[in-house]
Amino acid sequence: MRYVSTRGEDQGAGFRDILLGGLMGDGGLAMPSAYPRLSTADLESMHAMSYRDLAFAVLRLFATDVPEAVLRGLVDKTYTADVYCNGRPGEDAQQITPVRQLELGVYLLALSNGPTLAFKDMAMQLLGNLFEWALAENGETLNILGATSGDTGSSAEYAMRGKHGIRVFMLSPHGKMSLFQTAQMFSLSDSNIHNLAVRGVFDDCQDVVKAVSNDLAFKRQYRIGTVNSINWARVVAQVVYYFKGYFAVAPEAGAPVSFAVPSGNFGNICAGHIARMMGLPIRRLILATNENDVLDEFFRTGVYRPRGTAETRQTSSPSMDISKASNFERFVFDLVGRDPARIESLWRQMATDGAFDLRGTPEWQTIGRYGFVSGASTHQNRLETIRRAWETYRLMIDPHTADGLKVGMEYREEGVPLVCLETALPAKFAETIQEALGRAPVRPRKFEGIEQLPQRSVVLAPDAEVVKNFIRERAVECG
Numbered sequence: 001m002r003y004v005s006t007r008g009e010d011q012g013a014g015f016r017d018i019l020l021g022g023l024m025g026d027g028g029l030a031m032p033s034a035y036p037r038l039s040t041a042d043l044e045s046m047h048a049m050s051y052r053d054l055a056f057a058v059l060r061l062f063a064t065d066v067p068e069a070v071l072r073g074l075v076d077k078t079y080t081a082d083v084y085c086n087g088r089p090g091e092d093a094q095q096i097t098p099v100r101q102l103e104l105g106v107y108l109l110a111l112s113n114g115p116t117l118a119f120k121d122m123a124m125q126l127l128g129n130l131f132e133w134a135l136a137e138n139g140e141t142l143n144i145l146g147a148t149s150g151d152t153g154s155s156a157e158y159a160m161r162g163k164h165g166i167r168v169f170m171l172s173p174h175g176k177m178s179l180f181q182t183a184q185m186f187s188l189s190d191s192n193i194h195n196l197a198v199r200g201v202f203d204d205c206q207d208v209v210k211a212v213s214n215d216l217a218f219k220r221q222y223r224i225g226t227v228n229s230i231n232w233a234r235v236v237a238q239v240v241y242y243f244k245g246y247f248a249v250a251p252e253a254g255a256p257v258s259f260a261v262p263s264g265n266f267g268n269i270c271a272g273h274i275a276r277m278m279g280l281p282i283r284r285l286i287l288a289t290n291e292n293d294v295l296d297e298f299f300r301t302g303v304y305r306p307r308g309t310a311e312t313r314q315t316s317s318p319s320m321d322i323s324k325a326s327n328f329e330r331f332v333f334d335l336v337g338r339d340p341a342r343i344e345s346l347w348r349q350m351a352t353d354g355a356f357d358l359r360g361t362p363e364w365q366t367i368g369r370y371g372f373v374s375g376a377s378t379h380q381n382r383l384e385t386i387r388r389a390w391e392t393y394r395l396m397i398d399p400h401t402a403d404g405l406k407v408g409m410e411y412r413e414e415g416v417p418l419v420c421l422e423t424a425l426p427a428k429f430a431e432t433i434q435e436a437l438g439r440a441p442v443r444p445r446k447f448e449g450i451e452q453l454p455q456r457s458v459v460l461a462p463d464a465e466v467v468k469n470f471i472r473e474r475a476v477e478c479g
């Protein structure tokens with residue numbers, strides 16, 4: 001399998017070439033040169049596979065330059081019942097992503113049983129093991145620098161803790177994360193994890209990360225890397241759970257199934273698009289946004305208009321509060337017939353006009369082929385959906401999952417099973433649960449009393465030079 005860039009200049013890279021990177025050299029995103037296609041016989045042979053076997057079967061098609069025995073070992077080490085266990089009643093941790101029927105034809109795919117209680121662990125845990133192996137192979141080290149407002153940072157830290165050759169420097173806004181999220185990150189005692197609490201807001205943290213990354217000499221000398229959502233391995237690791245969800249509910253291989261996906265950076269649902277392009281019989285990909293409805297607007301109108309940070313609202317499903325969807329270019333690449341010149345021109349137009357508009361183009365006429373439909377939620381919708389799930393299904397869901405369930409139900413069709421992806425556990429968002437249900441969320445036993453554990457972090461000024469000095473003193477320098 002070879003990879004191309006959506007901007008067309010970089011061609012022919014292998015999986016290992018793009019594994020540790022973010023953007024391609026020409027500023028585009030990595031895409032497989034063609035999607036592997038699975039026949040009905042292939043699908044039938046996958047029907048009864050465990051999550052681990054499915055993960056190997058899917059990933060080996062994309063990571064063809066990782067020796068199969070190595071890949072098998074990394075997958076087996078990643079997807080184990082003791083990593084993905086929260087002991088929720090009726091759930092079988094061996095399933096890794098257990099499926100629960102909510103009502104006739106409607107299911108919840110539990111993706112949040114990983115170490116930080118969000119679906120990001122599904123991919124990030126594999127990434128940690130892949131990175132550690134690739135770095136050892138190349139005799140290299142990596143210093144991961146990131147900014148977080150909660151979910152991504154903790155997921156990355158739990159994936160990279162204790163890994164050889166990797167250090168993590170994670171910036172977060174000092175005193176602005178929830179007590180639970182702060183405790184999750186700051187109670188890690190691994191010596192390769194560094195929590196930098198920056199005096200400022202999330203945007204200040206991001207500005208510092210950008211400033212440090214723009215110092216190319218520093219970046220090279222200390223081999224600074226990221227684990228952001230455009231990383232290809234992160235996207236492809238998520239393809240697996242669409243297969244798992246599909247086989248759990250499809251009456252037979254070949255029957256249509258729809259998925260409802262709460263979306264922010266278009267990473268999760270992009271994996272669904274890839275699974276569908278591979279031949280998994282997904283009928284609809286139901287995209288759900290919150291009040292930040294850039295993506296819903298696109299699928300309804302054909303206009304893609306990313307918002308400025310000032311226009312981005314803070315909502316009660318905060319992990320979907322994005323201004324532009326960083327993985328969206330991958331889907332548009334397919335939509336425009338994989339024409340990098342067209343991508344260039346659309347993104348140039350966006351830079352000058354703030355938007356691009358596909359209405360009336362031949363490309364937009366083909367949109368129906370891809371199965372996308374969309375909708376958005378408000379805070380009120382979220383509260384109602386959480387309440388209804390509790391009253392009808394005796395199930396506590398988190399605000400992001402609620403956004404997906406709400407929009408999913410709007411597009412539900414007779415005779416087509418609907419799988420709603422759970423993206424986090426309610427324990428992470430106690431305030432909204434309290435508002436919706438008048439009670440605190442249930443917390444998995446291993447997180448009881450986490451706020452009382454000793455915490456480790458340093459408070460720093462929002463200043464790139466200060467952060468660089470901190471890294472210099474602790475990083476592994478590259479020869």
Ligand SMILES: *Cc1c(COP(=O)(O)O)cnc(C)c1O
Pocket residue numbers: 118119120151152229262263264265266267268269319320400401423424
């Ligand atoms: C990251 C995240 C999302 C959004 O996922 P994308 O891949 O960015 O679309 C939704 N819900 C939760 C809880 C998240 O952490």
